[in-house]
Amino acid sequence: MSAWASSALRLSHQRSGRARRLWVRLFVYAVLAVFIIYFAVPLVFLLLAPSQGSSEALNAHPLQFGSIHFYWRAWSNLMTYANGQKLLLIWGLNSLIYSVAAVVLAIVIGVPAGYSIAFFRFPGRRLILLVTLIAMVVPQNALVLPLFIGLSYLHLIGSRWGVILPSGFFPLAVVLSYIYFSTHFPRQLLGAARIDGCGELRLFVRVVVPLTKNVLPLIAFFSFWASWVNYFLPSVILNQVTTFSLPVGIINMSAATNAIIPSALNGGLGSPIGRPELAEAGLFSILPIIIIFAFSQKFLTQSPLSGAEKT
């Protein structure tokens, strides 16, 4: 095509293009907005529901702010639930314990394994890497029932360890640290330190660990998150109210009322727990992780799969 023809084409493109581009933009924003409604409205509802109180909810619009006062009332109702045992706080503490333990185990166990697979040659290395990769792809839920059956054989059902120890098996930690070590870690550093007479343990603790600052937050984030939102495993393993995690406890609490499905026959009359209380408990369970999300946005955009498509 000659230069003349191409510039004429570009000109006509620009004229008709202006109006069309506006429509395209409107279309894009409309679609994005529809899905903002789908994703965000339930969370907004959860945020506002406690403010309406229980009786007021019938008249008010679901997304209307009632009174700040009702948050306190719902909170005190939650605290007096089950004879004022403050179960919600206990569950929150349990969730925190399980999740922090999961982070510590994932890092303490996963990072050395990733280091070993990246830098050492030994028989079985490829097998371990392969099994780890497969285990990473298998959904967490798939192994819960075999675990449940195995733990019942060992009479470990009901023990907190039944929840904590399995979270030490977190293949993603190994894979993330392995990828980090084999792609971003200055390998010559190891040789240099060894020549300087640095022992293996000291090398790992003093040289390698301080240089994992980029990957540790990522591992911590994913293991904390996975453990915090997990329902299947703790619901199957734990059987005492005081050992429940938040997701298990909240469902246990809401099952004892008829606030969700009024026609259900599970009684619950006279329970202080109604919809505002359940919404507030749900909010309480989400808040910590939302805060972590907000502070770690940087890590979310650098997902472990980014770079997978680089050609």
Added chain:
Amino acid sequence: MAWIDKKDAAGGSASDIALPPASMRDAAELAVTGRRWKRPLPARARRRERLIGYAYVLPFTVFLLCFGVAPSVYALILSFHKEGGSIFSFTLAAYRFAFADPVFGSAVKHVLEFAGVVTPVALVLVTALALLLHSRSGSTAKVVGLLYFLPGAVSGSVVVLIWLFMLDPSSSPFQSLLHLMGWNSIVDVLANGNLIWVFSVMFLWAVMGGWIVITNGALKNIPREIDGAAQIDGCGPFALAFFIHLPMIRKTLILMSILVLAAASQIYTEPTVLATFTDDTVPWGLNQLSYRYAFQFGLFEAAAAVAMMLVVVTVVVAAVVVWRLDFVKDTQS
């Protein structure tokens, strides 16, 4: 870093007299790059390397065996175990029992339908939304992406709770929509035929945001020059998205579809939590059925049989993913 390189070079020449540290470094480089090694390491150094390597990987291997491999193997053996027989007496009774149970048949049907709905919907929506986000400026994409992602912060059980509020025509912000569908109470919404859609809405709500962010990340990695070249050739925004960007993120999309499919086959939380509210005693999904066998009826063999079918399917799928998509090149070297 210059001083390190210099030292390193010096060390390299000295290592000809088989200083263990330097030869270890050679071996480490080999382990990572997969290049042939130039001269064989002294046996002692190799043994040392092997031992240290094992020491670092040992704790994880123990956990892998205890909480991944051993339970699966135990469940597998249990599923073929003859009641009252020795460990070596095999029988298919547990599988026959499950196949004869009509609830098992309906659970298989439910899970297949659920996965069949959720996987294509997730694929289409995630692709479309990621492409649309990518066409917007950086800050819009970031904020909207975060909004889509937030439901991922909610535990599966609380997701059910929230969506039961959302689906109750008496209190939902989507009231008018629900009335439009002819549902006047939560009981109408939760009619048996609707459950698959109810669970799909819940599942997709929590899962899609993360994949949109990941897919968007993959799109960001496409070099800008390609966009520029295509635009000069007269490529419009839609053509750019469909014919240039889409093929370049194919791998991420395949991976997503398979992982969503695998996760969907494991559906447990949604039907189980719902059942605690509706007092429904018939298990809806397979995991739920397996748990019911073990926990309520003490039929551990049958529970193991159902669980094993799920585990085998997902492990095979996972192995195919790892093998076919070779997302870590090193496993082939």
